[in-house]
Amino acid sequence: MEVVEERYGAEDRERIVPEPPKRVDAPERRPFERDRARVVHAASFRRLAAETQVVDPESDDFVRNRLTHSLEVAQIARDLSRALGTHPDIAETAALAHDLGHPPFGHNGERALHRLAADCGGFEGNAQTLRLLTRLEAKTSDESGASVGLNLTRATLDACTKYPWPLADAPTPGGVHSDGMTREGAKFGVYDDDLPAFTWLRTGAPAGRRCVEAQVMDLADDVAYSVHDVEDGTVAGTIDLTRLDRPAIWDTVRAWYAPDASDDLLDDVLGRLQRIGSWPETAYDGTRGSLAALKNLTSDLIGRFCGAVQQATFAASEGPFVRYRADLVIPADTWTEITVLKGIAAHYVMQADERVALQSRQRDLLAELVAVLLERAPAELDEAFRADWHAAADDAARLRVVIDQVASLTDVSAVDWHARLT
Structure with missing residues (x-):
């Protein structure tokens, strides 16, 4: 670890507000270890326990929440980072923080809030994550008394920045999110009123380029949800890996992820995956043996994908794999295998009729909730957001406060607030 620590300089460890060393009788922790602890103890991190991933966590104790x-x-990011020689605490912290900005109802809620926030710069989950880390989470204030959020180091904040550009510079949206929602709004990583913190954390960074630690976080997210969504769908009874409707799945793959992929290519890729020794030969039946077999497949797939990326990255560069000195390399075959798994989950889980109908109701709920809070603010806002409302300079800023309040809710609390206020 000492060798890895030496690859990061004073500028990487710098914080927006300088902090003195901790008291001498406290356990010694390095700067990036302190960053990780701050995210783990953040209120917005605990909130993820009540956020749906794909399958409603209230429907089964097995399935995942956010x-x-x-x-x-975080576990995948840490292991891959350690193998590459990147600082594992930075990649792990970025992975722990990557979904903090998700509003109620995931990407569906994100889509609704982006429309509702049109007059204050839109809404984007990754930009909301940066806003939480540098403003909304209470930990440190600057000399003026303004919150600087968790006051993380520059290297950690940069690793948390999946889309390092504002809305004005964002590319045209396309494709779908991991949970199947069409990408209507552009992907960006910072709201205009958070640009000072963004400019600070991007000091010395090439414009529009992600550091390698952010690339590790992003790949770990893709690997995790491609594998785990299939696992959750199998346990929920919506996916049978021994009876896959290839033509229908391939249509979904082309519509959502890879428009130019041929049937022959996708057949070949699925065949490779099915030749993994742990791919099931009998349908999942809920027994311990069946569950163990499914967990072994999950482990083998994660190891397969990360191992291929590690080998390709080492083959392309001597490193060191620190910030902007190298890039992660994802082989085309590996990316197509991940895409096939996404397509299986998308076809059997994301496109279910009852899920589409539920998403429409969720968007209506958020629109009604934002409207009633704008009408009754600041009285109905939480105390912290009430103070933000009083400090807001104009209607756009006040709208942003209401959006922040709604985005801070869980799926369950959003429903409760809506029932209470409407």
């Missing part, structure tokens, strides 16, 4: 998903992404 908190367990984030923990699994």
Whole structure:
């Protein structure tokens, strides 16, 4: 670890507000270890336990919520980072934080809030994550008394920045999110009123380029949800890995992820995956043996994908794999295998009629909730957001406060607030 620590300089460890060393009788922790602890103890991190990943966590004790998903992404990111020689605490912290900005109802809620926030710069889950880390989470204030959020180091904040550009510079949206929602709004990583913190954390960074630690976090997220969504769908009874409707799945793959992929290519890729020794030969039946077999497949797939990326990355560069000195390399075959798994989950889980109908009701609920809070603010806002409302300079800023309040709710609390206020 000492060798890895030496690859990061004073600028990487710098915080927006300088902090003195901790008291001498406290356990010694390095700066990036302190970053990780701050995210783990954050209120917005605990909130993820009540956020749906794909399958409603109230429907089965086995399936994942956004908190367990984030923990699994963090484990994958840490292992891959350690193998590459990147700082594992930075990649793990970025993975733990990657879903903090998700509003109620995931990407469906994100889509609704982006429309509702049109007059204050839109809404984007990754930009909301940065806003939480640098403003909304209470930990540290600057000399003026303004919150700087968790006051993480520059290297950690940069690793948390999946889309390092504002809305004005964002590419045209396309494709779908991991949970099947069409990407209507552009993907961006910072709201205009958070640009000072963004400019600070991007000091010395090439414009529009992600650091390698952010690339590790992003890959870990893709690997986790591609594998785990199939696992959750299998346990929920919506996916049978021994009876896959290939033509229908391939249509979904082309519509959502890979429009140019041929049937022959996708057949070949699925064949490779099915030749993995742990791919099931009998349908999942809920027994311990069946569950163990499914968990072994999950482990083998994660190891397969990360091992291929590690080998390709080492073959392409001598490193060191620190910030902007190298990039992660994802082989085309590996990416197609991940895409096939996403397509299986998308076809059998994401496109279910009852799920589409539920998403429409959720968007209506958020629109009604934002409207009633705008009408009754600041009285109905939480105390912290009430103070933000009083400090807001104009209608756009006040709208942002209401959006922040709604985005801070869980799926369950959003429903409760809506029932109470409407």
